Amino acid sequence: MGSSCGTCDSKAGCGQASSQAQAQQAHIAQQEVAIKVSLAKIKHKILVMSGKGGVGKSTVSTNLAVGLAQRGYQVGLMDVDLHGPDICRMLNLEHRLQDAERGEGRLLPPIQASANLKVTSLEYMMEDRDDPIIWRGPLKIQAIRQFIADMDWGELDYLVIDAPPGTGDEPLTIASTIPDAQALVVTTPQDVALADVRKSINFCLHVKMRILGLVENMSGLICPHCGKVVEVFKSGGGERTAADFKINFLGRVPMDPRVVTGGDAGAPYLTSGEDSPAVEAFNQVIDKVIGQQLATPRPIPLAQAGGCACGDGGCDPNKCSC
Numbered sequence: 001m002g003s004s005c006g007t008c009d010s011k012a013g014c015g016q017a018s019s020q021a022q023a024q025q026a027h028i029a030q031q032e033v034a035i036k037v038s039l040a041k042i043k044h045k046i047l048v049m050s051g052k053g054g055v056g057k058s059t060v061s062t063n064l065a066v067g068l069a070q071r072g073y074q075v076g077l078m079d080v081d082l083h084g085p086d087i088c089r090m091l092n093l094e095h096r097l098q099d100a101e102r103g104e105g106r107l108l109p110p111i112q113a114s115a116n117l118k119v120t121s122l123e124y125m126m127e128d129r130d131d132p133i134i135w136r137g138p139l140k141i142q143a144i145r146q147f148i149a150d151m152d153w154g155e156l157d158y159l160v161i162d163a164p165p166g167t168g169d170e171p172l173t174i175a176s177t178i179p180d181a182q183a184l185v186v187t188t189p190q191d192v193a194l195a196d197v198r199k200s201i202n203f204c205l206h207v208k209m210r211i212l213g214l215v216e217n218m219s220g221l222i223c224p225h226c227g228k229v230v231e232v233f234k235s236g237g238g239e240r241t242a243a244d245f246k247i248n249f250l251g252r253v254p255m256d257p258r259v260v261t262g263g264d265a266g267a268p269y270l271t272s273g274e275d276s277p278a279v280e281a282f283n284q285v286i287d288k289v290i291g292q293q294l295a296t297p298r299p300i301p302l303a304q305a306g307g308c309a310c311g312d313g314g315c316d317p318n319k320c321s322c
């Protein structure tokens with residue numbers, strides 16, 4: 001409080017402001033605990049990001065999440081592209097949070113998209129999906145923190161997070177809120193996209209986020225007539241960039257018109273099991289992601305993460321759901 005307080009007419013208002021600030025601090029501290037509790041139950045967190053828009057992040061996120069769920073893993077898919085959420089459309093999910101059955105606790109249910117797949121997106125929370133989203137930084141940060149703290153994700157093997165392009169509030173919030181998140185960087189073969197991918201890699205180095213690997217999407221076009229791959233842009237740049245930065249190259253996924261129709265129809269094509277070079281390439285990416293994850297250490301126990309209210313003596317099952 002400044003020195004002008006002594007002469008200020010609204011001393012009562014000032015006291016109110018400070019108790020509001022205290023309440024806000026208490027809320028943030030509670031939320032921090034809720035975030036730790038939620039994250040401690042999730043083994044692997046993957047942030048799908050890119051420097052440039054439209055390179056296929058949402059396509060990769062959706063297909064990766066569905067592919068992992070098909071392989072028997074428990075998977076969450078979190079859409080943090082708050083201005084342009086696409087995940088519900090890509091999975092044909094029309095659920096509304098307001099209609100969802102709530103459990104006994106205070107946690108909100110994500111969409112149960114299939115037996116092993118839970119999804120959340122701002123679209124699910126909105127009353128009218130056509131409303132424009134005009135949030136600025138602090139609100140976006142809060143929304144993402146609530147996606148983690150207030151959602152009942154339960155035990156997950158993987159949480160896949162679909163980010164908007166660039167290195168703005170959304171990936172920064174993920175980096176600061178989920179310290180063990182790993183980045184899966186998506187690029188396309190053009191030079192301009194590869195210049196942008198270097199920015200994503202530098203971002204990860206800056207915020208000390210481990211890079212799971214790089215996917216080169218739209219790498220060649222599958223000819224609808226003969227099924228062969230036509231090199232539209234030169235391909236292979238992603239692999240070279242990965243080698244330059246000494247990060248894993250997870251594979252090239254060719255451009256296939258069926259990916260677009262699948263995405264628009266809410267039926268992810270890359271996980272369709274069809275016999276096509278794009279499906280085969282994407283399955284290899286998923287296998288590599290699983291292989292990489294197996295090499296990473298398991299998350300630390302909840303009590304050690306400081307997320308459990310039971311203290312050092314271990315968990316009291318009457319008080320604690322961990």
Ligand SMILES: Nc1ncnc2c1ncn2[C@@H]1O[C@H](COP(=O)(O)OP(=O)(O)OP(=O)(O)O)[C@@H](O)[C@H]1O
Binds near residue numbers: 053054059259261
């Ligand atoms: N391998 C592919 N073959 C053909 N089309 C593809 C492929 N990958 C993505 N697409 C299409 O490209 C378009 C952009 O993809 P997507 O929305 O996944 O990109 P994005 O990086 O998430 O975009 P944004 O930056 O706007 O969030 C979509 O219409 C999608 O169906």
Ligand SMILES: [Mg+2]
Binds near residue numbers: 058059081086162164
């Ligand atoms: Mg997207």
Ligand SMILES: [Zn+2]
Binds near residue numbers: 224
């Ligand atoms: Zn052809």
